[in-house]
Amino acid sequence: MGRSRAVPLADGVWRIPTSVGDLVNTFVFRGADGSVTLVDAGYRWIGSRRVLAGLAELGASPSDVTRILVTHAHTDHAGSLARLVDVTGAKVASHERDSIYLREGRAPRTDLSTRAARLAGRFVPKKMAPVEVAEEFADGMVLPVAGGLRVVHTPGHTPGHVSLLHESTGVLVTGDAVFNMRGLRWPPAWACTDPTRNRRSADVLGDLDYEVAAFTHGAEIRDRAREAVRAFLRGRER
Numbered sequence: 001m002g003r004s005r006a007v008p009l010a011d012g013v014w015r016i017p018t019s020v021g022d023l024v025n026t027f028v029f030r031g032a033d034g035s036v037t038l039v040d041a042g043y044r045w046i047g048s049r050r051v052l053a054g055l056a057e058l059g060a061s062p063s064d065v066t067r068i069l070v071t072h073a074h075t076d077h078a079g080s081l082a083r084l085v086d087v088t089g090a091k092v093a094s095h096e097r098d099s100i101y102l103r104e105g106r107a108p109r110t111d112l113s114t115r116a117a118r119l120a121g122r123f124v125p126k127k128m129a130p131v132e133v134a135e136e137f138a139d140g141m142v143l144p145v146a147g148g149l150r151v152v153h154t155p156g157h158t159p160g161h162v163s164l165l166h167e168s169t170g171v172l173v174t175g176d177a178v179f180n181m182r183g184l185r186w187p188p189a190w191a192c193t194d195p196t197r198n199r200r201s202a203d204v205l206g207d208l209d210y211e212v213a214a215f216t217h218g219a220e221i222r223d224r225a226r227e228a229v230r231a232f233l234r235g236r237e238r
C-alpha cells in the first residue's frame, strides 16, 4: 500500500508531504467553487511531482490551482515554484519583504556567525528559478482563500516569513517559525536570517486561536495544539 499523498487537516484543507516522510510540507486550501490555493511548492523536481500527485488524489486538476502562496523564499519551499506556475498557470503571492528573492531566484542571506553555521550553510542550495510575483501581502491581511486566510508576519527565519491562519477551520500553518521534528523546536540558526528575531516574532503564534497546528516541517498537532505551541513558546527561555 502506498502512503497517502494528501493528509486531510480539516474540511477543504490538506497537507501534501513533498519530500521524505513529513520532512517538508505543502498545504492545499480548496474553496467552495473548487478553486485551489497552494501554500508552498517544495524542493525543485520532487516538490512539484509530489504536489501534482497529491492534487490528483484529491480529484483536483492542475488548472484548478489559481494561487500559490509562499511562506518564505527558501529552496525547500519555493524550489518547485516556477515549475508549478508553468503547469498550473497559478499566480504567485508572497510577503512584500520576500518577493524580491523569489523574483531574483535567490534565498536571503542566513546567519553564518558561527563556524558550525558556515559549515552547514555551505551545503544548502541558495538559488532557484526566478518567478513573477503577482501579489504581495502584508501582516494582518485576510486573503480571499477558501473563506479567508489571515497573514501573520513572523519575520526572522527570513525577512518576509509568514504564518497563515485559516480562521473558519481553525488551521494554523506556522511555516518555518517553529518546526515539529521530533517535538517542537526552533529552526536551525544557520537556516535563519535572524534567529533571535524569529524566536521573538513567533510569540504571536501563542495569541492566535486554532485547533490544528500545521508545520512546513513535521506532522501536524491535532490535540490541544494551541496549548502545545504555547508551552513551547513559554519554555524557550528556560
Ligand SMILES: [Zn+2]
Residues within 6 Å of the ligand: 074, 076, 077, 176, 216, 217
Ligand atoms: Zn524550510
